[in-house]
Amino acid sequence: MKLIFLTLLVIIGITDSRSEQYEVVEPADTVFALAGEDFILPCSVKPNISVVDMRVEWFRPDLKNSLVHLYEDHDDRNTNQSQSYRERTKLNHQELQRGNASLKLSSVQVSDEGRYKCLIQSKSWSVNATVNVRVEAVAGSPPVITVDGFDHSERLHLQCESEGWNPEPDLEWLDSEGVRLSSETTEMQRNTDGFSVKHTITVQHRDDKIHCRVKLKHHMLETLIVTSSKSFNPWRTSIILSSIAVVLIVIAGILLAAFVRKTREHDELQNENTGKKQECDELQKEKDRIQQELNKQKEENRKQRENNARLQNENQKIKRERDELQKEKNRIQQVLNKQKEKSKQ
Numbered sequence: 001m002k003l004i005f006l007t008l009l010v011i012i013g014i015t016d017s018r019s020e021q022y023e024v025v026e027p028a029d030t031v032f033a034l035a036g037e038d039f040i041l042p043c044s045v046k047p048n049i050s051v052v053d054m055r056v057e058w059f060r061p062d063l064k065n066s067l068v069h070l071y072e073d074h075d076d077r078n079t080n081q082s083q084s085y086r087e088r089t090k091l092n093h094q095e096l097q098r099g100n101a102s103l104k105l106s107s108v109q110v111s112d113e114g115r116y117k118c119l120i121q122s123k124s125w126s127v128n129a130t131v132n133v134r135v136e137a138v139a140g141s142p143p144v145i146t147v148d149g150f151d152h153s154e155r156l157h158l159q160c161e162s163e164g165w166n167p168e169p170d171l172e173w174l175d176s177e178g179v180r181l182s183s184e185t186t187e188m189q190r191n192t193d194g195f196s197v198k199h200t201i202t203v204q205h206r207d208d209k210i211h212c213r214v215k216l217k218h219h220m221l222e223t224l225i226v227t228s229s230k231s232f233n234p235w236r237t238s239i240i241l242s243s244i245a246v247v248l249i250v251i252a253g254i255l256l257a258a259f260v261r262k263t264r265e266h267d268e269l270q271n272e273n274t275g276k277k278q279e280c281d282e283l284q285k286e287k288d289r290i291q292q293e294l295n296k297q298k299e300e301n302r303k304q305r306e307n308n309a310r311l312q313n314e315n316q317k318i319k320r321e322r323d324e325l326q327k328e329k330n331r332i333q334q335v336l337n338k339q340k341e342k343s344k345q
């Protein structure tokens with residue numbers, strides 16, 4: 001009886017001492033995950049006993065409703081899992097046999113960054129470990145340079161933008177020789193896809209190539225803009241040309257308005273003219289008749305010939321100044337009448 005009791009005590013003692021030995025291997029430092037990629041949150045029991053019969057819980061202690069993954073009673077129990085981890089977590093059940101409760105997280109997001117806890121519970125003991133995750137969204141967008149304008153001293157105002165980085169990237173401007181140029185204004189913003197960065201700079205256009213480089217650790221994206229006189233001048237010329245075009249368009253507009261008004265006036269005048277022309281044609285006929293008469297009289301009288309010549313000159317004036325034809329006609333008529341009287345005499 002004593003022996004059995006002693007044996008029991010020894011067994012209990014061994015079990016107790018064993019259970020206290022278990023621990024979870026915890027990463028010494030923050031672990032880095034890449035946005036968009038899959039990532040394994042490490043957690044394994046040491047010594048490597050099977051945890052298949054245990055409860056494995058992954059959660060984020062800093063967040064509410066923070067269940068990332070739950071394994072209990074030999075299966076995954078994810079009805080209460082946080083929405084943002086739905087369909088993105090996987091526990092390798094074969095690895096559980098080797099004390100490995102590492103959790104695979106698919107398509108990592110910047111919002112996955114933070115503190116995770118891996119909790120392993122058996123009926124008699126429980127261990128836990130903390131994993132600090134940093135998400136690097138190194139695949140930020142390539143920087144985009146835009147020309148904001150240029151001033152009178154032919155200096156270019158440039159702006160360079162890039163987004164989707166995490167953590168904050170460095171942005172730098174470099175000239176064609178690779179010398180760093182200092183930014184005029186800098187801007188850093190954080191949103192759900194990470195950090196976006198925007199810097200501006202003013203350069204002389206003789207610096208023919210300007211690079212904008214965005215760096216994060218060993219990742220780098222770069223864009224360059226060619227601002228040499230060859231490309232700069234046509235650009236300026238095109239601005240001047242387009243200014244000229246604008247001026248021309250304005251002038252054309254004014255001319256068109258004037259033309260429309262003139263055309264209207266012209267049409268009115270034309271109507272008047274048509275009436276006058278008819279009168280004029282009648283006058284011309286009369287004139288021709290008068291001319292015939294005059295020709296007859298020409299032979300008779302030298303004086304009349306002179307008069308006739310004078311009349312002819314006047315007739316030419318009539319042709320040119322149609323508006324005055326009426327008056328001239330009257331005058332001619334008067335002259336003719338006088339001549340008629342004279343010839344009758």
Ligand SMILES: *[C@@H]1O[C@H](CO)[C@@H](O)[C@H](O)[C@H]1NC(C)=O
Pocket residue numbers: 077078079080
């Ligand atoms: C989910 O949460 C509810 C309420 O907190 C609880 O009753 C239920 O057992 C949980 N389900 C699982 C699978 O843990």
Ligand SMILES: *[C@@H]1O[C@H](CO)[C@@H](O)[C@H](O)[C@H]1NC(C)=O
Pocket residue numbers: 040044091092095100101102103104
């Ligand atoms: C634990 O399991 C994961 C797969 O789920 C594997 O990638 C990892 O190497 C394992 N860790 C150890 C220490 O065996």
Ligand SMILES: *[C@@H]1O[C@H](CO)[C@@H](O)[C@H](O)[C@H]1NC(C)=O
Pocket residue numbers: 048049050097098099
């Ligand atoms: C535990 O690890 C040892 C050596 O590292 C290995 O020989 C043994 O098979 C492992 N046990 C299990 C259950 O995986």
Ligand SMILES: *[C@@H]1O[C@H](CO)[C@@H](O)[C@H](O)[C@H]1NC(C)=O
Pocket residue numbers: 119126127128129
């Ligand atoms: C994690 O383990 C520590 C001791 O190592 C304990 O104080 C703490 O309460 C445990 N946390 C949880 C959530 O079990």
